[in-house]
Amino acid sequence: MSRQVQGYLYLALAMLTVGSTVIASKLIASGLPPFSATALRFAIAFPVFLVLMRATGARLPKLSKRDGLILVIQAGAGSVGYTTLLISGLSLTSAADAGVIIGTLPVVSAAISILLLGERPQRGLLFAVALATAGVLSVAVTPEAAGGSLSGNALIFLAVVCEGLFILLNKRLKTEIAPLAQSTLMTGIGFFVAVIPAVFEAPLAHSLSGSAVVAVAYYALVPTVGGFLLWYAGAERVSGTEAALFTALAPVSAVMLAALILGEPVGLHQIAGITCVLAAVLGLALAGRRAAMKATGGG
Secondary structure (H helix, E strand, O other), X not given: OOHHHHHHHHHHHHHXXXXXXXXXXXXXHOOOOHHHHHHHHHHHHHHHHHXXXXXXXXXXXXXOHHHHHHHHHHHHHHHHHHHHHHHHHHOOOOHHXXXXXXXXXXXXXXXXXXXXXXXXXXXXXXHHHHHHHHHHHHHHOOHHHHOOOHHHHHHHHHHHHHXXXXXXXXXXXXXXXXXXXXXXXXXXXXXXXXXXXXXXXXXXXXXXXXXXXXXXXHHXXXXXXXXXXXXXXXXXXXXXXXXXXXXXXXXXXXHXXXXXXXXXXOOHHHHHHHHHHHHHHHHHHHHHHHHHHHHOOOO
C-alpha cells in the first residue's frame, strides 16, 4: 500500500470517528447532563494525551498571557461550547439532521473569517456558503419529518459556530503550538471550564444511564484521541487540499450511522441537504486549491 493510499485510509477513518460523535452525543443526551458529560469526556481523554506527549517527547510551549487567554477562550468555545451544544441539540433533534448541519463547518469557518477578520470573499466561497445554507434550510424547514426540531437544529448550528470560532482563534495565536500539545491543552483546560457548571447540574442526582457513560468513554477515546491520531497520520501523507476534501465524509458517516445504529429514517430533505453540504465543502476545497496554485505561480 502506497504512502498516499495509507493517508487516504487514515483520513477516511478519522472522519468516520467524527461522524460517530453525533451518534455518541445522541446516546449521551438521553442519560447525562451536557456539562457533566463534557467534563467526563475530558477527564478521560486528558491523561491519555499526557501519556502520548511523554511517549513522543513532546513538550508544552511557553505561552504569553495573550496566547494563554486565547487558549482558554478556545477551550470554552470550541471544546466545551461545541460538545455541550451538540449534546443539548441532540436531546431535541434527530442525529440525521445534526449530521447534515455539522457538515457545514468548513464553510461556516470560512464565513466567520470573512465577517470577523475582514478577509476578502472569493466567488467560490460565496457560492459554497449559498449551497451550505440551502443544505441547512432543507432540514430546518421540515424538521419534524424525521424526529427533528427547529430549536434542536438551531443548537446544533450554534455548536458549529463555536467550532468555527475555535478555528478562527487558532489563527490569532502568536506562539506556534504542535497539534499534540494543543489537543492536550484543550482537553485539560476544557475539563476545568466544564467541571464548574457541571457541579451545578448535580449529575449524581440524575438517573445515570449506562449507555450514556459508555458513549462518553467512546467519545473521549475514539473520536477525541483516536480521531486526532488518525487525522494527523493521514494529513502528513497527503496534500492539504486532499485532506480538506475528506472533511466531507463526516456528515455522510453521521447520517449513515444514524440510520444504521439508531434506526432513524433518512428522508428526501436530508438527502438534499447533505448533497448541498457536500457540494459546498468540495467546492470550497477546490477553490482553495486554485488559490494556492495561483499564489505559487502554478497556473
